Amino acid sequence: MKKIVLLRHGQSLWNLENRFTGWTDVDLSESGYLEAKRAGQLLKKHNFNFDIAFTSLLKRAIKTLHIVLEELDHLWIPEQKTWHLNERFYGALQGLNKDETAEKYGLEQVTKWRRDPDEEPPAITKSDERYPGNDLRYQFLKPEELPLTENLSDTIGRVLPFWNEAIVPAISMNEKVIISAHGNSLRALIKYLDNLSNEEVTALEIPTGTPLVYELDDNLQKLRHYYLE
Numbered sequence: 730m731k732k733i734v735l736l737r738h739g740q741s742l743w744n745l746e747n748r749f750t751g752w753t754d755v756d757l758s759e760s761g762y763l764e765a766k767r768a769g770q771l772l773k774k775h776n777f778n779f780d781i782a783f784t785s786l787l788k789r790a791i792k793t794l795h796i797v798l799e800e801l802d803h804l805w806i807p808e809q810k811t812w813h814l815n816e817r818f819y820g821a822l823q824g825l826n827k828d829e830t831a832e833k834y835g836l837e838q839v840t841k842w843r844r845d846p847d848e849e850p851p852a853i854t855k856s857d858e859r860y861p862g863n864d865l866r867y868q869f870l871k872p873e874e875l876p877l878t879e880n881l882s883d884t885i886g887r888v889l890p891f892w893n894e895a896i897v898p899a900i901s902m903n904e905k906v907i908i909s910a911h912g913n914s915l916r917a918l919i920k921y922l923d924n925l926s927n928e929e930v931t932a933l934e935i936p937t938g939t940p941l942v943y944e945l946d947d948n949l950q951k952l953r954h955y956y957l958e
């Protein structure tokens with residue numbers, strides 16, 4: 730039996746302000762730092778240790794991972810940072826307050842933008858300062874990989890190749906893996922691992938800073954999953 734740990738970053742400053750974040754690189758809030766520390770303490774209490782870590786290119790996930798690894802005295806393990814695990818790119822919604830957006834466009838539309846796997850939020854243009862092509866960290870992406878907006882299906886389309894090409898080989902070599910990522914990149918992965926329908930993934934909410942353990946069989950099929958307490 731193989732065990733992996735999925736972890737959504739601790740609360741960010743824009744989670745606190747209730748703003749669409751996506752690829753905006755905002756820091757953890759004070760509570761977010763505490764959540765990350767508590768996640769590390771929980772993992773320690775349950776005797777978890779890791780051989781390799783995967784995270785996104787966004788500081789809220791990277792810092793959460795580092796705080797956890799510090800608690801475990803595991804800062805030395807190799808870690809791979811990848812844009813594939815970034816939050817869903819929220820297009821022109823990035824930076825907007827979620828309640829104000831619901832007042833303007835209606836709750837039904839905003840709920841679709843947030844949770845319908847096939848509904849894309851309004852796109853930005855390449856001249857928008859939020860365009861990832863302006864950001865050094867994405868300089869090696871192909872033009873077609875730089876999003877203007879993403880629905881959950883698009884996010885699944887970039888998370889799963891990385892899962893198959895980088896994470897599955899590590900798990901198959903019996904490496905103990907932790908993945909520190911985001912609400913929607915983890916929903917993408919969980920949709921796959923749990924074989925969820927579109928309706929089921931729509932209802933899936935993942936709490937910040939709470940380690941989620943997946944136990945997998947030798948074919949990497951899910952046996953069970955649970956949050957650490």
Ligand SMILES: O=C(O)[C@H](O)COP(=O)(O)O
Pocket residue numbers: 748749750751816817819843911912913
């Ligand atoms: O990018 C964001 O705003 C959040 O991390 C996830 O937001 P959601 O719950 O609205 O998808």
